[in-house]
Amino acid sequence: MSIQSPKVDVSVTPNSSRAARLRFWARGLFLLAVGAPLVLSPLRARGQAAGTPAAEPNAVQIDVKLVIGGGTIKNNSVGTLSVAGNSLQFATGKAQLDIPAPSILDISTHEDSRQNITGAAHFATMAIPYGGGRALALFSHEVDVLTVEFKDTNGGYHGAVFVLPQGQAAPFKKQLVARGAKATLPLAEPGSDNK
Amino acid sequence: MTHHTRSTVSVGFPIVLACTLLLMAGSLLGQAKPVPKPVPMFSASAIQIEPPDPGDVPMPAEFRMAIYESLIAHIEKTGKFRHVYRSGDKDAAAVPDLVTLRTTAQAFKKGSQKKREVTTVTGATSMTLKVNITDHAGKTILDRNVKGQVHFMGENLRATYDFASRVADIITEKFYTAGHTTER
Numbered sequence: 259m260s261i262q263s264p265k266v267d268v269s270v271t272p273n274s275s276r277a278a279r280l281r282f283w284a285r286g287l288f289l290l291a292v293g294a295p296l297v298l299s300p301l302r303a304r305g306q307a308a309g310t311p312a313a314e315p316n317a318v319q320i321d322v323k324l325v326i327g328g329g330t331i332k333n334n335s336v337g338t339l340s341v342a343g344n345s346l347q348f349a350t351g352k353a354q355l356d357i358p359a360p361s362i363l364d365i366s367t368h369e370d371s372r373q374n375i376t377g378a379a380h381f382a383t384m385a386i387p388y389g390g391g392r393a394l395a396l397f398s399h400e401v402d403v404l405t406v407e408f409k410d411t412n413g414g415y416h417g418a419v420f421v422l423p424q425g426q427a428a429p430f431k432k433q434l435v436a437r438g439a440k441a442t443l444p445l446a447e448p449g450s451d452n453k
Numbered sequence: 454m455t456h457h458t459r460s461t462v463s464v465g466f467p468i469v470l471a472c473t474l475l476l477m478a479g480s481l482l483g484q485a486k487p488v489p490k491p492v493p494m495f496s497a498s499a500i501q502i503e504p505p506d507p508g509d510v511p512m513p514a515e516f517r518m519a520i521y522e523s524l525i526a527h528i529e530k531t532g533k534f535r536h537v538y539r540s541g542d543k544d545a546a547a548v549p550d551l552v553t554l555r556t557t558a559q560a561f562k563k564g565s566q567k568k569r570e571v572t573t574v575t576g577a578t579s580m581t582l583k584v585n586i587t588d589h590a591g592k593t594i595l596d597r598n599v600k601g602q603v604h605f606m607g608e609n610l611r612a613t614y615d616f617a618s619r620v621a622d623i624i625t626e627k628f629y630t631a632g633h634t635t636e637r
Contacts, residue, residue, distance in 0.1 A: 325515075325610060327522045366514040371567070372608070398567055405514040407504075414539035415504060417518025419610070 316341045317429040319422055324348055325403075327418035328355050339404075339420055341433045346406065348420070357408050357418070362439035364407040367427035371398045402427035495594055496629040497552040499536040500528060501545045505582060510558035516580070519610045520556065520601075523617035528554075531621050533628045551589050554620075556582045559598060566608055577602055578609040584620055595627060 322339040324331055330353055331337075337350035346362070348355040404420040404427040422430075428445060435441050504521045505512070521540075529537045538545035545551055560581040568576025579602040586595040601616025603609065 326519050364514070368513055368515060370609075403515050405518050407514070407518065409541060410539075412543055414542040415521075416539065417504070417521050419515045419518055 314433070317426075317433050319426050319430075321423070322348065323421040324355070325419040325421055327406075327416060328353075329416075331355055339422065339430065341430060341437070344437050346430070346434055348418075355418070357406060359434050359437035359439040361410070362406055362408045362434060363415075364405075365431045365434055365439055365441045366405045366443060367431055368403040368405070369424070370401055370403050370421075372401050372421065400424040404430055492626070494629055495552070495588075495627055496631070497534060497550045497588075498631045499538060499545065499548040499551050500534045500586075500624075501538040501540065501542065501551055501553045502528065503540045503553060503555045505556040505558060507558045510561045512558050512561045512580070513563070515610065516561070516563075516613060519613040520580075520582070520616060523613050524554070524556070524620060527617040527621035528624060531625050531628075533624055533630050535631045549589060552594065553587050555585045555587070556620075557585070558582050563609060564603070569604065577604045578612040579603075580612055580616060582616065584623070595623070597623070599623070 318338065318340040320338045321336060324333070324335050324337065326333050328335065328348065331348070331350060335350050337348055339346070339348050341347075344359050346357040346359065402422045402424055404422055406418045406420070408416050408418070410416060420427075431441060432445055435445070502521065502524050505517045507517060525537055525539065528534070536544075536548070538548075538551075558580065560579070562577070562579050564578035565576040579600065581598055581600045584595065584597055584599050585593060587593050599616060599619050601612045601614075601619065603611040603615060
């Protein structure tokens with residue numbers, strides 16, 4: 259019976275540690291090579307932008323409801339409202355409404371609230387017993403209403419009413435006024451009823 | 454003898470009653486039917502819609518615009534006019550028999566959709582506007598107050614749809630279809 263002492267190969271240890279150190283440095287260099295451009299590029303861009311004044315980005319808002327006044331676009335269509343070039347654009351998947359800013363006679367914004375459950379689902383809630391449907395009517399959310407009055411090329415007067423998420427109407431009014439649209443009420447501080 | 458008299462009365466009374474009723478019915482039918490007053494009807498090939506005048510009534514812009522656009526859509530749908538012109542349309546001036554529709558706010562109460570749907574008795578949105586239609590010479594041919602309201606279901610702006618629908622009904626009732634020739 260013999261007791262074997264555990265073998266420790268000491269001769270291998272210096273070589274393996276050197277290899278590990280080399281692998282570590284190689285990995286570090288690789289990460290530095292890959293990461294440096296990624297880290298530095300925003301700095302460079304920021305440095306470039308610092309020289310010139312930053313232009314205000316055009317207002318864009320998705321999921322805007324055109325309540326009425328879209329001409330060929332159906333009432334209550336949902337689409338993207340944006341300030342593009344010198345005009346206000348509302349685009350759905352099928353059609354687009356383009357209102358040049360100088361043709362706008364008045365813009366007004368207003369805060370309102372809308373029910374969370376609308377359409378067919380709303381009718382379905384009426385079937386909930388014990389007044390459950392009425393209880394669901396308590397859930398609503400605040401919205402901004404943007405009303406635009408404008409003239410077409412033939413002089414015809416139009417009105418369009420858009421519903422946007424809360425606090426999103428004011429930037430549109432501000433940018434359109436800057437592009438030549440008229441507004442009887444000036445843009446007031448946020449929180450007031452009519453801006 | 455008494456029994457005989459009683460039976461005569463019991464048989465005779467319904468006959469007399471029936472005869473009386475028949476005579477009354479006959480006399481009523483024989484009377485000449487009252488001739489309904491002829492309702493004045495108008496004819497025009499085109500109408501121009503002016504935007505609502507809020508007057509002294511504080512009516513939000515979205516309601517005014519919704520009334521205006523709803524009126525145009527509903528009046529076009531009646532098919533009574535060849536052209537429905539918007540306010541300011543340059544082509545309207547050339548139409549000789551153009552009529553103009555103007556609306557002036559008389560009353561406006563903005564309700565709450567939430568209140569309406571929860572309570573079913575409060576929160577109604579209602580509006581009353583004076584509807585005035587004039588001919589090309591400026592003579593008034595129709596002038597009346599029309600109400601629009603939403604009592605239970607729907608958003609507040611639905612009251613404008615209700616108003617426009619009622620105005621369209623009046624126009625359907627009062628105007629011949631464009632190109633109609635009256636019998637002489």
